[in-house]
Amino acid sequence: MSDDVLRDVIVIGGGPAGSTVARYAAEGGADVLVIDGRDPIGSPLQCGELVPTNDEMRRLCPNVPDMDDLFQTPEDAISRRSSKMHIVPPSGKPLRFNFEGFVLNRVRHDEALVDLAKESGADYLLGEQVKSVEGDTVFLKDGSSFRARIIVGAGGHNDPILRDYWEESFTKIPVKFVLMEGDFGEAVELHFGSMAPGGYAWMFPKGSGANIGLGIQRRMAKGRSLNEFSEEFISKYSGEITFQGAGSLPMSGSIQKFVKGNYLLVGDAAGMVLPSNGAGITIAMVGGRIAGQVIAEHLKDGVSLSEYEVRWENQMGKVMRNSKRSFRFGSIIFRLPDLLLNLLFNRLTRRIIWRAVTCRRMFWIF
Numbered sequence: 001m002s003d004d005v006l007r008d009v010i011v012i013g014g015g016p017a018g019s020t021v022a023r024y025a026a027e028g029g030a031d032v033l034v035i036d037g038r039d040p041i042g043s044p045l046q047c048g049e050l051v052p053t054n055d056e057m058r059r060l061c062p063n064v065p066d067m068d069d070l071f072q073t074p075e076d077a078i079s080r081r082s083s084k085m086h087i088v089p090p091s092g093k094p095l096r097f098n099f100e101g102f103v104l105n106r107v108r109h110d111e112a113l114v115d116l117a118k119e120s121g122a123d124y125l126l127g128e129q130v131k132s133v134e135g136d137t138v139f140l141k142d143g144s145s146f147r148a149r150i151i152v153g154a155g156g157h158n159d160p161i162l163r164d165y166w167e168e169s170f171t172k173i174p175v176k177f178v179l180m181e182g183d184f185g186e187a188v189e190l191h192f193g194s195m196a197p198g199g200y201a202w203m204f205p206k207g208s209g210a211n212i213g214l215g216i217q218r219r220m221a222k223g224r225s226l227n228e229f230s231e232e233f234i235s236k237y238s239g240e241i242t243f244q245g246a247g248s249l250p251m252s253g254s255i256q257k258f259v260k261g262n263y264l265l266v267g268d269a270a271g272m273v274l275p276s277n278g279a280g281i282t283i284a285m286v287g288g289r290i291a292g293q294v295i296a297e298h299l300k301d302g303v304s305l306s307e308y309e310v311r312w313e314n315q316m317g318k319v320m321r322n323s324k325r326s327f328r329f330g331s332i333i334f335r336l337p338d339l340l341l342n343l344l345f346n347r348l349t350r351r352i353i354w355r356a357v358t359c360r361r362m363f364w365i366f
């Protein structure tokens with residue numbers, strides 16, 4: 001099904017990043033085609049499904065404008081609202097914080113982003129895997145090809161443009177999770193310590209049941225496998241497992257350059273995950289909006305594509321730097337024995353721990 005028309009934009013991948021690029025580029029008048037290997041997009045589930053509410057996002061990322069236009073999460077994509085987060089050390093005695101979050105129905109959430117992009121005028125080609133990109137041409141695995149002035153890599157950390165034109169290597173955190181039936185209270189939980197070396201474990205209660213999982217840094221796992229860690233953690237909860245999934249998260253923070261010629265990277269492909277808490281959905285959408293708007297302005301008024309990097313730095317630079325710093329600090333602290341960690345999670349340190357998780361300067365001076 002090749003097509004020799006020269007489109008304005010092709011986006012590889014229609015997840016949160018790609019569909020948001022498509023939405024804003026099309027809204028600005030661009031002719032956009034999104035190509036995704038999955039059909040339907042967003043399925044099968046690969047996620048813990050927690051995002052901050054719009055108000056919480058305003059507190060976490062104060063330089064990002066107009067959150068309510070960007071995040072229009074429909075009611076049927078919200079499984080549960082939570083206002084409490086527990087940070088749990090190995091002792092199991094939590095530090096309790098106020099945190100406004102949505103535990104999503106992630107598959108529905110991503111479908112809604114596709115709907116928004118389509119309403120703005122973007123076209124989708126689903127169930128087609130992109131093999132490679134050369135010049136202005138995108139080659140699919142089935143042998144067909146499509147052309148565009150601007151090509152966006154939003155295919156996650158295995159994106160073909162990232163693979164062939166960038167020389168980045170990410171610290172990747174492999175992750176396993178389950179959906180479990182049962183009643184798990186109201187608070188979302190993040191667990192730190194030897195149960196998830198270099199990463200964290202989570203329990204996010206849903207409207208019914210919970211999403212429970214864990215990610216580790218392999219180099220800190222002392223030869224034990226992700227399966228061993230995840231089985232051990234998940235077995236602490238009882239209930240029928242209705243779904244099992246896995247994936248991996250890029251945890252090095254955003255890369256230096258998002259633009260090369262007419263190629264752009266966004267979302268996981270550009271490392272847009274906050275390493276101190278694993279948040280990637282909303283951050284991919286922040287990057288996606290900037291990229292989409294800059295692309296539209298480039299096509300209409302000749303604005304340089306590198307403006308995407310400038311606006312990202314203005315909106316997210318400080319938050320991302322703080323998050324990277326906290327992650328590096330955590331990678332040292334979490335090598336300590338659990339007994340010491342239990343002592344370190346206390347009333348005096350709780351503000352520092354909360355600042356680290358929420359991407360603020362931990363010690364006010366660094």
Ligand SMILES: Cc1cc2nc3c(=O)[nH]c(=O)nc-3n(C[C@H](O)[C@H](O)[C@H](O)COP(=O)(O)OP(=O)(O)OC[C@H]3O[C@@H](n4cnc5c(N)ncnc54)[C@H](O)[C@@H]3O)c2cc1C
Binds near residue numbers: 279
């Ligand atoms: C197990 C797990 C749990 C997570 N939990 C959370 C969480 O609780 N909260 C949170 O905020 N973030 C979480 N994340 C991170 C979050 O899911 C990602 O950061 C986010 O999905 C990034 O969006 P994206 O659009 O960049 O990539 P993706 O959502 O991965 O979308 C990429 C799309 O590109 C398509 N694609 C890839 N390669 C090709 C190709 N060659 N051709 C065509 N299509 C292609 C894929 O099919 C996919 O649809 C989690 C990640 C994992 C793996």
